[in-house]
Amino acid sequence: MGTIVLESELTCPRCGHAKRMLMPTGACQFFYECENCHAVLRPNPGDCCVFCSFGSVKCPPQQQQTMNAPPGA
Numbered sequence: 001m002g003t004i005v006l007e008s009e010l011t012c013p014r015c016g017h018a019k020r021m022l023m024p025t026g027a028c029q030f031f032y033e034c035e036n037c038h039a040v041l042r043p044n045p046g047d048c049c050v051f052c053s054f055g056s057v058k059c060p061p062q063q064q065q066t067m068n069a070p071p072g073a
């Protein structure tokens, strides 16, 4: 079993402002407001949450899925 990383650095695509965020384990965060330029970020198509789209680390459910997936799948 690998370790799930709970901290992700979200980078605003508009102003480039980065902030370290603690991800909720039970739910995906769909919206995120940049504290610098106040742009409201939404996930890219196909991504489940803002951490998957703009974070340095994907969200916990995605990390778990990657871990459980057989190699090559």
Ligand SMILES: [Zn+2]
Binding pocket: 012, 013, 014, 015, 016, 017, 034, 035, 036, 037, 038, 039
């Ligand atoms: Zn911003």
